[in-house]
Amino acid sequence: MSVLQPTKTFKKPPISILGCGWFGFAFAKELIKRGYSVKGSTTSEEKLATLAAVGIAPFLIDFSGGSQHNNQRFFEADVLFICIPPKRKSLELGDYPKKIESIIQSTKEAVKIVLISSTSIYGDHNITVDEDSEPNPETESGKMVLEAENILKSLCPNKSTIIRFAGLIGPERNPGRFFAGKTDVPNGLAPVNMIHQNDAIGVACAIIEKDAFGKIYNACAPNHPTKIDFYRDAALKSGLQPPTFILEKIAFKIVESKNVPNYLNYNFTTLL
Numbered sequence: 001m002s003v004l005q006p007t008k009t010f011k012k013p014p015i016s017i018l019g020c021g022w023f024g025f026a027f028a029k030e031l032i033k034r035g036y037s038v039k040g041s042t043t044s045e046e047k048l049a050t051l052a053a054v055g056i057a058p059f060l061i062d063f064s065g066g067s068q069h070n071n072q073r074f075f076e077a078d079v080l081f082i083c084i085p086p087k088r089k090s091l092e093l094g095d096y097p098k099k100i101e102s103i104i105q106s107t108k109e110a111v112k113i114v115l116i117s118s119t120s121i122y123g124d125h126n127i128t129v130d131e132d133s134e135p136n137p138e139t140e141s142g143k144m145v146l147e148a149e150n151i152l153k154s155l156c157p158n159k160s161t162i163i164r165f166a167g168l169i170g171p172e173r174n175p176g177r178f179f180a181g182k183t184d185v186p187n188g189l190a191p192v193n194m195i196h197q198n199d200a201i202g203v204a205c206a207i208i209e210k211d212a213f214g215k216i217y218n219a220c221a222p223n224h225p226t227k228i229d230f231y232r233d234a235a236l237k238s239g240l241q242p243p244t245f246i247l248e249k250i251a252f253k254i255v256e257s258k259n260v261p262n263y264l265n266y267n268f269t270t271l272l
Contacts, residue, residue, distance in 0.1 A: 012036045013078030013208070018061060018103060020051055023116065023168065024083035027201050028056050034205065039074050063099045064092060075107050079208060083116045086148075088141045100148040104155050112213045113152060114161040114204070119193055119220060121146040121164065124251035130258050131216045161213045163204060166220035166255055169271075170197030176238030179231045188245025190252035191224035192231075196270035206264040217264070218257035221271045 012035055017024045020040040028038045032055045040051045041061035051058035059074040082103060086096035100115070107113060120142035121135040137143045152160045169175045175194070179185050195203075203219045206212070225233075228245045235242040260266050 014076075015039070015079050015081065015208070016074055016077035017041065017056075017081045017083060018074075019083035019116075020047070020056065021083065022172065023165075023197065023200060024081070025051075026171075026197055027081070027083070027204055029054050030201050030205065031208075032056065036208075039077060041074060043069075063102050064095075070106060072106070075111065077111060079112045079114065079213075080107055081114045081116065081204070085116070085118070086141050086144045088139075093140060093144055096144040097147040097151055101151050101155070104152060112159050112161065113156055114163060114207065114213070115149065115152050117149055117162050117164045118142065118145050119164045119166045119218060119253075119255045121149065122253055122255065124253050126252055128254040128256055129218075130256045131218055132258065159214065161207060162216045163207070164216065164218050164255075165200055166193040166195045166218075168197060168200060169194055170200075173197075174234070174238055175231060176234035176236075176240050178234075179243035180235045180238070180240035182243040185227070185231075185243050185245045186248065187250050187252065188228040188247055189226050189249035191254050192227055193220050193224065193253065193255040194230070194271060195219050195221055195268075198270045199266075199268045202269070203260060203264065203266055206266045210264055212263045215259050215263060217259050218255055219260065220255040220257060221268050222256070223271060224254050 014037045015031055016039040017028050018041045020028055020042055028040045031038050038056050039059060040056040041059045043062040045060060048058040059071050060069045061074055062069040086093050120139055121137045122129045123136045123138040125136060135146050137146050149162055200219060232242040
């Protein structure tokens with residue numbers, strides 16, 4: 001008589017999302033749809049009710065200098081996603097790495113940490129880059145993000161995951177509006193590196209469900225149309241006046257990913 005073996009089931013870990021902004025809020029709602037228990041943070045008391053209304057356990061968490069709010073219960077999770085980009089035009093930009101360090105030090109040793117980063121850490125050096133390429137940022141925000149990455153890898157060498165998002169588009173970030181009606185926009189023949197919110201969420205969910213932590217992921221759509229084609233088509237689809245571009249290809253990069261297909265087997269579904 002054969003004995004039926006119990007089916008192996010995937011245990012859904014409790015997730016904390018630090019920063020329920022444009023990406024974090026949409027990501028949290030998708031996780032709840034998939035049956036996860038989600039804690040979400042905001043720096044605004046007014047937004048606590050918004051988080052609670054969709055099933056997110058709301059927490060007021062703020063690591064900004066001079067107005068820090070913390071709650072250790074928020075960090076009691078299996079996985080922590082840090083979804084707070086640096087404020088590019090703010091005096092706080094230089095404090096970003098220190099803020100990330102303070103957040104990491106607030107977590108327990110067993111917590112897996114995922115830092116939402118950016119492909120800006122590569123800079124535009126007229127080359128194709130992947131996760132094995134040496135970062136070489138040009139902008140101040142790119143330099144701060146890279147410093148934050150290095151802090152995470154230094155403090156958590158065995159349990160850190162980094163997702164480098166390309167340019168994020170989607171609801172309320174319609175690329176058709178970026179250059180609509182503008183003329184002589186430079187660098188028109190340069191390739192674009194974009195990811196739709198749907199795919200950004202899909203990549204993050206795949207990391208959890210495949211337990212594929214501990215790596216760096218470039219999250220960027222594999223197709224790279226020129227700026228002319230991408231922004232012109234986006235404007236036309238939105239019923240806006242398409243921009244005109246200068247036919248030149250100066251500073252650019254092409255962002256590719258080895259780790260998304262190799263470890264996540266994720267297929268990108270959306271660009272426009």
